[in-house]
Amino acid sequence: MKTETVPSMNIKKAKNNRELHKFKDILGSYLFVLPALSFLFLFSIVPIIYLIWLSFTDYSLPNPAVFIGLENFSRMLEDKLFLKSIFNTLVYTFGSMALGLVFALAIAVLLNRQLKGLRIFKVFYFLPTITSEVITAMIFLWVFDNNLGILNYLLKVLGMENPPAWLLEPTTAMLILIFIGAWRGAAYNTPIFLAALQSVPQSYYEAARLDGANAWKQFIHISLPSITHMLVYSMVMSVIGSFQVVAVVDILTNGGPMDSTMVAIKHIWQQSFEFNYVGYGASLSLVLFPFLLLITWLQLKLSSRKES
Amino acid sequence: MKKFLVALLGVLLILSGCQSQAGNSAEKPNEKVDVKPPDRDLVKDGLPAFNEEVASLPKTDLEIWLAADYANEKPIQDAIKEFKTIYPNISVKTVGIEWGEMTNKVKLAVSSGAVPDMAHNHAFAFGAQGLAEPLDDLWNGWGEEDQFLPGGIEDVTWKGAKYGVPLDINTLIYLYNKKAFDEAGIKEAPKTLDELTEVSKKLTNKDKGQFGFVTNASGWSFFGNVVAEGTNILKFDGDNATANLNDPIVVETMKKYTDLALVHKSSPVPPPQERQTDHPVAMFGTGRAASFISGPWDIARIKDEFPDAYKNLATAVIPASERGSVLGGGSLFVPKGSKNQVASFELMKWFVSDKYSIRLAKEMGRHPVKEHQYNDEFFNDPLLKPYIETLKYAQPYKLEAYPEANDAWGKALRSVFDGADVEKTLDNAQEVAEKAIKNAK
Incomplete structure (x- = not known):
């Protein structure tokens, strides 16, 4: 009898111990993430819930919010400037993202080749990312101002009588904003792409070279597919970042000329804080969310199709 | 590692002890301070007369929000320093805020209930939006409205009520x-x-x-x-x-x-x-x-x-x-909900006193709001003549409301x-x- 019960008791005890360990493990894990989750809940989830509530109210500080149902959303349909700002944001987003990623990839490929003298360049390429947006905007203002900017000064020295008023023309103003966005984006994405390129096994390239593939073919058929996951990550981050652009616009063009560079966040900020339509501003920001979700989903879908 | 953690815990405990002490000293709003009138004649020195009502206030902490390019300037800080020597029962904490940011900051402060006791912008615009306290009673008690340029008074007036004290004035x-x-x-x-x-x-x-x-x-x-x-x-x-x-x-x-x-x-x-x-x-x-x-x-x-x-x-x-032309400059006001209107208003009077207004003009290029202050020889500069002439007819930019x-x-x-x-x-x-x-x- 004894010989039979002892092992079964041991098994039970061991099982209990295992379960206790598992429970402790799970509890420990939750305790570890609890501080981060609390912060996330308090500073992200709660404000989002509050924003959803605000979007159904007429709220002008310091008066209390009054529930008005869907009125803010019907007002949005008549807000032509909001639609224009969404369009401008999309133009800016896709322009700066495409240009920025191409720049970043080109720089990363060059750096990966370990050509002579490129080491010095490595020190500088990240600088635009760590420079504040306001300072970046001021630098480009000194470059592109049509009367006091260095670019038009040089163009005049070179003999051009009437150099363009860069920031006063809708097309050039938007192109300059896209260029600045791309410049900052390239600086941020270059080290990411460089790390991804360096993780591609060299044996792939050796095999390709034996098969007679040239540098371009190696890039298209080996490098690019190997870093698709990083490309998608950078695209998603670029879209999210570009949708939040405001400081550069504020300083360089103030949304002009003729609202041609008015971006969504600037419009929302203006409605919420300058005009004190906090409830309406909340509903405008709520509309941006599905936009971002849709773009991100499309990008992920696209990349998964490519990978398969 | 253990030693390090124990040391860290010790430091945190000491710091939290300091924190609670500081908190206690700040949380004695009704503490009485014996404030005696000064030996000198403040009016002769170009300052407002000694105010018994302010002197009789319990220990009061004022938080004042001034435009960033004013907050740390010497005339402003000297005025606060001297004010505190006359009224040791009042402490003043100055915060510099960008001019364009003031509206949002005050709106948020008023709606959250954590208001400063003084802010700096165009008082009429804040009065119009329900963000400032009307100060007519304090103005009536002061009785010096007739010394101000009409444009200055307009900068603090909305629909007949005065919401602040003009600090400086300018025009184009x-x-x-x-x-x-x-x-x-x-x-x-x-x-x-x-x-x-x-x-x-x-x-x-x-x-x-x-x-x-x-x-x-x-x-x-x-x-x-x-x-x-x-x-x-x-x-x-x-x-x-x-x-x-x-x-x-x-x-x-x-x-x-x-x-x-x-x-x-x-x-x-x-x-x-x-x-x-x-x-x-x-x-x-x-x-x-x-x-x-x-x-x-x-x-x-x-x-x-x-x-x-x-x-x-x-x-x-x-x-x-x-x-x-357009009448510019700025004014001081008490944001809605502040309980320290009397002390705050007194400090405003000090900022626009003869002693400090002239210093604001000479050291900061911010010109006075009281008519007689333009008799100072500083304003004999021929470059300022058209400015003084225009001031008489300048109108405030009320669209800002x-x-x-x-x-x-x-x-x-x-x-x-x-x-x-x-x-x-x-x-x-x-x-x-x-x-x-x-x-x-």
Whole structure:
């Protein structure tokens, strides 16, 4: 009898111990993430819930919010400037993202080749990312101002009588904003792409070279597919970042000329804080969310199709 | 590692101990402090008389929000320091906030209930939006309203109630390079907008990249031209305001003003940035332009940053058919919900006292709001004469009480510079302004 019960008791005890360990493990894990989750809940989830509530109210500080149902959303349909700002944001987003990623990839490929003298360049390429947006905007203002900017000064020295008023023309103003966005984006994405390129096994390239593939073919058929996951990550981050652009616009063009560079966040900020339509501003920001979700989903879908 | 953790815990415990001590000392609002009148005569020293009511207050902590370019200036800090020696029961904490940020900060503070005891901007605009406490009782007790320039009082008044104390005042004048005028054979400054156009055309030299005048796209600044032409963009019938943005005189003035850049090319088209103050002074200071319209603060700036241009600097009233301009400057107010109105109001009186107002003018280029303070010899400077003359007729920019209408006005001017039709643009702006005034709470 004894010989039979002892092992079964041991098994039970061991099982209990295992379960206790598992429970402790799970509890420990939750305790570890609890501080981060609390912060996330308090500073992200709660404000989002509050924003959803605000979007159904007429709220002008310091008066209390009054529930008005869907009125803010019907007002949005008549807000032509909001639609224009969404369009401008999309133009800016896709322009700066495409240009920025191409720049970043080109720089990363060059750096990966370990050509002579490129080491010095490595020190500088990240600088635009760590420079504040306001300072970046001021630098480009000194470059592109049509009367006091260095670019038009040089163009005049070179003999051009009437150099363009860069920031006063809708097309050039938007192109300059896209260029600045791309410049900052390239600086941020270059080290990411460089790390991804360096993780591609060299044996792939050796095999390709034996098969007679040239540098371009190696890039298209080996490098690019190997870093698709990083490309998608950078695209998603670029879209999210570009949708939040405001400081550069504020300083360089103030949304002009003729609202041609008015971006969504600037419009929302203006409605919420300058005009004190906090409830309406909340509903405008709520509309941006599905936009971002849709773009991100499309990008992920696209990349998964490519990978398969 | 263990030792490190124990040491860290120790440090945290000590710090938390300090924290609770500091908290205790700050949480004694009703502590009585014995404040005795000073031995000297404060009035003789150019300061407000000793105020028994303020002296009898329990220990009070004032938090004051001043514009960032005022908060740490010596005249302001010296005034606070001296105030605290007379009233040791009052402590003052100064916070510097960007001028443009003040509205949002005050709105958020008022709605959250954590309000400062004093803030700095245009008191009337905050009174209009329900963000400031009316201070009429304190004004009546003070009894010095008649010493202030009427424009200063207007900057704190909304619908008959006074919401603050004006701190400084300014208006716009015409600044020009007299050497350039002499060389072009122009004997005196232009007196009307048409003369300004002719003079500016004469002074423009395309080959040298020089302009006769520098326009700017600030709605506030252009309002100065509108006033100088004898009209206003807001009409008041008692307490009721109506928009007047598309008044024929406003339309004509805007057309002539923008034509200087767009048609006659005797001014550059203003840059698109919101901040319009740097461009004209830089163009003038570097010799690229012969004249512009700005305030007396740019006299000090040209003297400091462009000493060569300062040698040839002359001033005149704004070229227009009537007189006056926009009234600028700033005022102090008590945000809605503050319980320390008496102490806060007393400190405001100190800032505008003869002793510190004159220092604000001399050291910071911020000019006084009390009429008699202009008798100081500092104001005998011939460059300031047109400024003092214009002050008498300057009008405050009341459109600021309606943020959406204010934006529509500024945007209209910008759009015309960008090529839009003046009449149509002002009609649209008028529509927006009418709606904004109607919806104002």
